[in-house]
Amino acid sequence: MERPIGEVIRNRFKDDLVRGVVLTDGLIGTFVSADDLQANRCFLYHLIGNGTGQWRVPEGGMGALVTELKRVALAAGVEILIDTRVVKIDSDRSGVSVATLSGEKFTARDLLFAGAPQTLATIRGEAKPELLEGSQMKINMLLSHLPRLKSAIDPKLAFAGTFHVNESYSQLESAYRSAKSGNIPSDLPLEMYCHTLTDPTILSPELRDKGYQTLTLFGLHTPASLFDKSPDEMKSSAKKAAIESLNQYLLDPIESVLAQGQDGALAIEVKSPLDLENEIGLPRGNIFHRDLDFPFIDSSGADLIWGSETADPHIYLAGAGARRGGGVSGIAGHNAAMAVLAND
Numbered sequence: 415m416e417r418p419i420g421e422v423i424r425n426r427f428k429d430d431l432v433r434g435v436v437l438t439d440g441l442i443g444t445f446v447s448a449d450d451l452q453a454n455r456c457f458l459y460h461l462i463g464n465g466t467g468q469w470r471v472p473e474g475g476m477g478a479l480v481t482e483l484k485r486v487a488l489a490a491g492v493e494i495l496i497d498t499r500v501v502k503i504d505s506d507r508s509g510v511s512v513a514t515l516s517g518e519k520f521t522a523r524d525l526l527f528a529g530a531p532q533t534l535a536t537i538r539g540e541a542k543p544e545l546l547e548g549s550q551m552k553i554n555m556l557l558s559h560l561p562r563l564k565s566a567i568d569p570k571l572a573f574a575g576t577f578h579v580n581e582s583y584s585q586l587e588s589a590y591r592s593a594k595s596g597n598i599p600s601d602l603p604l605e606m607y608c609h610t611l612t613d614p615t616i617l618s619p620e621l622r623d624k625g626y627q628t629l630t631l632f633g634l635h636t637p638a639s640l641f642d643k644s645p646d647e648m649k650s651s652a653k654k655a656a657i658e659s660l661n662q663y664l665l666d667p668i669e670s671v672l673a674q675g676q677d678g679a680l681a682i683e684v685k686s687p688l689d690l691e692n693e694i695g696l697p698r699g700n701i702f703h704r705d706l707d708f709p710f711i712d713s714s715g716a717d718l719i720w721g722s723e724t725a726d727p728h729i730y731l732a733g734a735g736a737r738r739g740g741g742v743s744g745i746a747g748h749n750a751a752m753a754v755l756a757n758d
C-alpha cells in the first residue's frame with residue numbers, strides 16, 4: 415500500500431519475464447510507471463475478485479448480464495428510457511431535477527448517477543476532478559480458427575486464460591517511456607483473451623460448428639494523448655504496431671485467420687481511448703471512470719461512508735466512478751442504494 419509495486423516486484427522476483435507478468439495487472443488501463451503508487455491500486459483491483467483474484471467470463475457474454483438486469487428491473491417496476499441524453503442536473507435542499515436533451519424533466523428526492531464523475535461535473539457546470547488519461551487500445555476480432563504458434567504449443571492451451579505478448583518488466587517500462595515521449599511503443603505490450611474457449615455460447619451455433627473463435631486484444635501504454643493530434647492516422651499506426659507485436663509469435667499471421675463479413679471486410683475493429691470517450695462517454699478513455707483508489711476509507715475520505723456520496727447530499731455515484739467502483743462488480747450501485755436508504 416505504501417511502497418511502489420515496482421520496488422516490491424524487483425525485490426521479490428529475479429526473472430524479467432516473471433516480473434512483467436506480475437506487473438501487468440498493475441498497468442491495465444493505467445498509464446504510469448511501475449514505481450507510481452497508482453499501479454498498486456490497479457494491481458489490487460485486478461486481484462481482489464472472488465477473494466482469490468480469479469477472473470471470470472459471464473456465461474452468454476455481457477449481453478446476457480444486461481438482459482437479466484433488465485428483466486429484474488422491469489419486474490420491479492423500473493422505467494427505462496434509452497437514447498435519452500441528460501443535459502442538466504439541478505438540486506436544492508429538497509431534491510434533484512434532471513433535464514434531457516429532448517426537453518423532458520424529472521424530479522426526485524435523490525439521484526443515483528451511474529456515469530463518470532467528470533461527466534457529472536460537466537453537466538452540473540462544475541470544475542472537473544483530475545483524472546489520468548486512459549491508456550489502452552482495444553482490438554476485437556472474429557477468427558475463422560485459432561492461429562498456430564511458432565512455439566508449437568497447442569493454440570487452445572496458449573489462448574486459454576490470458577495470453578501475454580511482449581510484457582516482460584523491462585519491455586513494459588521501456589514502452590511506458592516511449593509513450594511518455596510521444597511515440598507508439600515498438601514491441602507493443604499486449605494481452606489477449608479468447609472468450610469463446612471459456613464460453614462457446616457467445617457465438618451462434620452455426621459459427622461455433624465451423625470452429626470460429628473471438629479474440630480480444632488489449633494494448634498497454636497507448637495513452638489518449640498519443641491520438642490527439644491525428645486520431646485516425648495514429649489509430650492505424652497503433653493497430654499496425656499491435657499486429658506486428660503479436661505476429662512475432664504466430665506461425666499463421668493473425669490477418670490470415672480473421673473471419674470475413676458478407677461484404678468481404680475482415681472482422682476486426684480497433685478502438686483508441688478517444689473512441690471510448692466519443693462512443694461510450696469514458697473521459698479521456700479512462701476505463702475506470704476515475705483514477706482508482708484504495709477501497710478502504712482513510713482519513714482523507716472522512717465524509718464517505720458508502721463511497722458513493724458526492725458534495726451534494728441528494729446526488730450519489732452509482733457507477734464505476736464511486737469509491738470501490740472501477741469494474742463490473744455491482745458494488746457501486748449497491749452502495750449508492752444503501753447510502754440513499756440510510757438517509758431515509
Ligand SMILES: Cc1cc2nc3c(=O)[nH]c(=O)nc-3n(C[C@H](O)[C@H](O)[C@H](O)COP(=O)(O)OP(=O)(O)OC[C@H]3O[C@@H](n4cnc5c(N)ncnc54)[C@H](O)[C@@H]3O)c2cc1C
Nearest residue numbers: 498499500528529533552694695701702733734740741742
Ligand atoms: C476495453 C475495456 C475493458 C474492460 N475490461 C474489464 C474487465 O475485464 N473487467 C471489469 O470488471 N471491468 C472491465 N472494464 C471496466 C468496465 O467496463 C466498467 O467498469 C463498467 O462498464 C462500468 O459500468 P458503469 O455502469 O459504472 O458505467 P458505464 O458502463 O460506462 O455506463 C455509463 C453509461 O452512462 C451513459 N451516459 C454518459 N453520459 C450520459 C448523459 N449525459 N446522459 C445519459 N447517459 C449518459 C454512457 O453512455 C454509458 O452508457 C473494461 C472497460 C473497457 C473500456
